Amino acid sequence: MQTLLVANAKGGSGKTTLATQAAGWFACRRQRVALQDEDPQRSASGWLARRPALFPKIEALKPGTGRKEAREQGLSWRVIDSPAGLHGEWMRDLIKQADVLLVPLSPSAFDMEATQAFLDTIAEYKAVREQKLAVALVAVRVDARTRSAQELDEFLYGFEFPLIAHLRETQVYVHCARDGLTLFDLPPSRGKQDWEQWLPIAKWLKQN
């Protein structure tokens, strides 16, 4: 079992969207996957409760479930969604659980500043320094035509962690959040453009 943690101390940076979509990706590949919602706001749990039963199954793990207990369930993947403002011991504990960490961020000065501080902390972790924890960045809500999208790329270029994907700003994510769905549950006419943007994430998860 591999554990994917989605985290960024910045609120509203796209964590729950990325975590639910990643869980949906594994589910549509017929891999046994569970979502573990560590955010007291319970957005991921609410999304899972809205998920229609006929779509590929995503299981739920209680907050605080440890690696050993999760492994005993026979899962291939555990996806952990984390809260805004994550820091200190709680952050350390969650990072300890993870094999891979995805950090979403938007092209805004506020997100970039907050994410920089978060990544500086992450870079100090022993697991990261010893390359036991793979970390990657995902730019979300990107409109490639804008100056801010370009500024985000320039900003991220200097980091030690790779920027592996750009996800465009689209109501498709908002509708998926509302309906308990993921891009991978949609017909090609609605999902195809965004599936393509997910391919590098799927590839990176497979490699790490």
Ligand SMILES: Nc1ncnc2c1ncn2[C@@H]1O[C@H](COP(=O)(O)OP(=O)(O)OP(=O)(O)O)[C@@H](O)[C@H]1O
């Ligand atoms: N690519 C996108 N295009 C359009 N809207 C998006 C996109 N990604 C996320 N959103 C929307 O942005 C909002 C914030 O995203 P999300 O809830 O995933 O962030 P979060 O980091 O989990 O927030 P919190 O810190 O409150 O837990 C949501 O309404 C979500 O539907």
Ligand SMILES: [Mg+2]
């Ligand atoms: Mg969230």
